[in-house]
Amino acid sequence: MAAAAAAAAAGSGTPREEEGPGGEAVAPPPQAPTGAPGARLSRLPLARVKALVKADPDVTLAGQEAIFILARAAELFVETIAKDAYCCAQQGKRKTLQRRDLDNAIEAVDEFAFLEGTLD
Amino acid sequence: MAERPEDLNLPNAVITRIIKEALPDGVNISKEARSAISRAASVFVLYATSCANNFAMKGKRKTLNASDVLSAMEEMEFQRFVTPLKEALEAYRREQKGKKEASEQKKKDKDKKTDSEEPDKSRDEDNDEDEERLEEEEQNEEEEVDN
Numbered sequence: 001m002a003a004a005a006a007a008a009a010a011g012s013g014t015p016r017e018e019e020g021p022g023g024e025a026v027a028p029p030p031q032a033p034t035g036a037p038g039a040r041l042s043r044l045p046l047a048r049v050k051a052l053v054k055a056d057p058d059v060t061l062a063g064q065e066a067i068f069i070l071a072r073a074a075e076l077f078v079e080t081i082a083k084d085a086y087c088c089a090q091q092g093k094r095k096t097l098q099r100r101d102l103d104n105a106i107e108a109v110d111e112f113a114f115l116e117g118t119l120d
Numbered sequence: 121m122a123e124r125p126e127d128l129n130l131p132n133a134v135i136t137r138i139i140k141e142a143l144p145d146g147v148n149i150s151k152e153a154r155s156a157i158s159r160a161a162s163v164f165v166l167y168a169t170s171c172a173n174n175f176a177m178k179g180k181r182k183t184l185n186a187s188d189v190l191s192a193m194e195e196m197e198f199q200r201f202v203t204p205l206k207e208a209l210e211a212y213r214r215e216q217k218g219k220k221e222a223s224e225q226k227k228k229d230k231d232k233k234t235d236s237e238e239p240d241k242s243r244d245e246d247n248d249e250d251e252e253r254l255e256e257e258e259q260n261e262e263e264e265v266d267n
Contacts, residue, residue: 048129059173070168076204078138
């Protein structure tokens with residue numbers, strides 16, 4: 001009982017991930033939350049985002065804030081495109097998002113035009 | 121090395137979690153769709169980087185900064201991201217400030233203990249941390265030298 005309470009109190013550090021079949025990075029993202037739970041600023045690891053930015057030959061340097069905002073923007077993008085693709089799945093009365101839903105969303109939404117031809 | 125930019129994917133577990141939280145309960149996503157979204161996110165970062173870089177070059181700067189990325193969002197017609205990104209940036213800056221103050225406090229405690237016996241070693245440790253950051257804050261090094 002006391003142990004459970006203590007575990008709950010310490011819960012802000014490492015959330016108990018019951019899923020996690022995805023294997024590769026089972027550990028929580030590197031951003032250690034500073035106290036308040038849900039205060040995590042970005043779930044995507046900045047190191048990976050930095051690697052993507054550096055892959056651009058025209059880019060000389062990128063500030064830490066820029067990397068952070070790109071990571072956050074990528075999260076927002078994932079949420080947005082998932083929701084838009086879901087609209088297509090709903091119309092087909094399906095509960096599982098398929099690849100074609102994504103393709104439809106890309107075709108339908110102007111903002112996703114830059115993705116055309118890149119996902120194959 | 122020689123990795124193609126498209127191969128640099130973001131971790132699947134994180135992408136999946138973001139997708140699941142964006143969608144209603146009970147909705148699933150196929151493996152193909154998820155990996156396509158992950159790829160799309162990488163392409164998005166690459167495209168945004170390129171746009172942001174244009175703004176930096178216009179400003180005759182060699183370092184991408186936060187406002188370059190925000191300008192890129194508008195250019196890419198993702199204006200709706202701008203406000204939440206600005207809020208996230210504010211929170212991030214506050215957190216960084218807190219971290220910096222915490223590490224300075226640690227250093228002060230160290231100096232009290234060692235009485236500046238081994239200044240070089242402590243500088244090396246801090247230099248490693250600074251290298252991980254993207255060479256943005258050179259002021260930190262100047263402060264250490266003064267100590």
